[in-house]
Amino acid sequence: MTTTSPLGLGTKPRKARPSTSTGRPVWMGPPNRVLTAMRGLILTIGCAAVILPFLAVVSTSLATQAEVTENGGFVLLVREPSLASYQAILSGGVVTRALVISILVTVVGTLLSLACTIGLAYALSRPGSLGSRPILLAVLFTMLFSPGMIPMYLVVKQLGLLDNLFALILPVLINAFNVIVMREFFLDIPDELMESARIDGANDLTILARIVLPLSKAVISVIGLFYAVGYWNAFFNALLYISSPEKWPLQLVLRTYVVNETPMGVDQVSAGSDSLPPQLSIQMAILVISVVPILLVYPFLQKHFTKGLMIGAVKG
């Protein structure tokens, strides 16, 4: 099939549409069994590549020493599930308390970060905001230059935040990348909406609350998720700023299990003690504990996630 140039300057061949023998496009024709089988196979392999490692992690976390030994490490399907690893981690209350601290830091941190990011992004998106240009440059500057570990520590110390949970939030309260993404989203909202609101007597705060935020659920969800995952996974700030182990968040507590190869003071425990689950099971149980809360949040944000991710990608 060929087509003529609109300007009549010549013709160029045009790729034929893939079609069935009846002349209909492939996707409108009856399914080809071979292709369907291939698709199924590829999808099955893809799913297996994702599911099997996760299954191995969960199974190994439930395995006994005998099964770990029998399999030489990871266990794919556990025969006699045991919660000993979870009991070992959760007994003593250290991990449970760390979980509460992590949830607290994540929730409070995410709310504060979102509030500050929305406020800053909105101000920077409004034409005529006082000092918006230099403030925007200052925000961009933080994307290019990091202050470094020791200057950050000294600032936190001077602010009197050492061994205070706010030291885990305030130094990372605003992320410049997130501010830029949100500002771009706000700039996309038609000015007419805000002008009409202003004619109706709304001030900036009302416009933000009544018009901008309801239209920005997607970007707020995504940025909120970015912040939440950041707070949830952070351990290095806690390592530097929090000296009391009883105030450590979950990730730092769990790191002591994963990084170190010894489950506990084994030279103080008799060989054959049934209170020591295999180290590999403990490590896998820790993985499960650390990813489950975030996994639980994802389904609720999924509908916004794709849309939110596209914001930066398609913005000209």
Next chain:
Amino acid sequence: MSGTISRRRFLGATGAFAAIGLLGACSGSPSSQSPNGGSTGGGGAGDGLLPTFRPFDKFPPDLASSNPDVSPGYFSYPAPPTAVTSGVPASGDPIRALTFTYDPVAPELSHNALWQSLNEALGTELDLEYTPAAEYNARFATTIAGNDLPDLMAIKGQQQQMPAMLAAKFTDLTEYLSGDAVLDYPNLAALPTPAWLSTVYDGKLWGVPVPRSLIGNVLYTRADMLERAGLSLQPESLEEFTEMAQALTNDREGRWAFGQTPLTVLLETNGIANLWSVDGSGAFTFNATLPGYEQALADAVALNDLGVVHPDGNAVQNTQRNEWMIAGTTAFQIGLYAGWPKFYVQGADIEGFRLTGMLSPAREAGGEMVRTAGPSISHFSAVAKQDDPERLAEILRVLDWLAAPFGSTEYITRRFGKEGETFTFDGPDPVLTSQGINQATLPVRYITENSPVIFESRNEQAVRDQFDHQEAGLQYTVPNPTEGLYSETAVSEGASAQQALTATEVEIVLGNRPVSDWGAAVESYMSAVGNTIKSEYEEAWAQLNG
């Protein structure tokens, strides 16, 4: 240990260069800073700087050696336990300490009966802060920069400008601990002399060591598997070692001899012990420049080609390799001596499980055997600048209490806590309760502790096997000549250059580059930092040895 080289990397099969380098890096170094970076040990024991060594004879071991480096072996806890101190060592303000741990986090003081009983025994509150060992360097750097030092602080590995940093921030303990002065603290006087050497910089004592056995790296061996296969537990030559590896390998059945390429073994087989060597005139040699090193690389490649190493072995973590050995997938595993007890816990359900250590054989039967020296300390604890002599004495008494020997009641309180709550007696042996297992992860032992001993409750064979390995192996140990020396270049620039050399070594062992590339890589290392480090060590050695 040096923060730039992780413990896992140390244990990696192909990281032999890093491994023997680390053994050196683990040791501290006495020094007298010179303008160009070389520094000397602040006098040896000969001029009375090092504390007088006075071991305890109150608790006679079941296994003792004439070699003082071999740890004594105990089949059971000495009964009855005896107190070696009187009264409480402190009664003042809480003592703040910062250290690190290889264990999980312990419950807080209000939920930790072991910690409470420890405070009761000390007569004050031990305010203990700690981080995972892998992250300690970051915490150390910020704490020093923030100038908010606790009373006691772990000095792990060597830091840049170490002598100047110690002089600026910490208390010189020479007056209180050198020579016979240490006898005021009898438990500290029982710590081995080589361990103290690592706390000396600029001719002064800067801390109290956390001592370790000199046995260092172990080629862990599933003795039960070798015995079933009718193989010797100690091959006499490289040829026999290789044949043994082949006999233990059957890839169709999923069995291999090694979980990693045993380059550390092959280096010793080819006469390479430690990263540096020194001759009688004080000339240092970087051992990677020796023909034996290149030969060991060639042997490693040949061993890989024989298929006796697990195909995934050089790509997994040591935890996985440990599991392989326990499962019988592999017969050997290379690791630090400190990890020995954990294998008994992991292998408790295995019928006939027996673990021994194998020495690196000589290349030819009857040839000379050598062994790389392990670090004499894990690290040392320094006391922050302290002007009040009474407070300082109190801190030293607490350290003395924490170093109480195996067999004492103080040791039981420190490691096991409170009877009936965190531990019970199984015959003479204290055994942690399930509650105690969690609480005993409090890293008090990383402030300081007693001299190493071998003890496995109700496992006499395990004690004998460890003792025999030390007895057999330590006689071949070549002392690390850089122990007691400080090179600023090695600390500040050595790690990155060494990393590049290690990367080349890994590529060669994996067969991605020819062995002939090694010479050029070493030459590049020497011109970058090696020659400077060599001259700094030589200068330091000359000052130390007159």
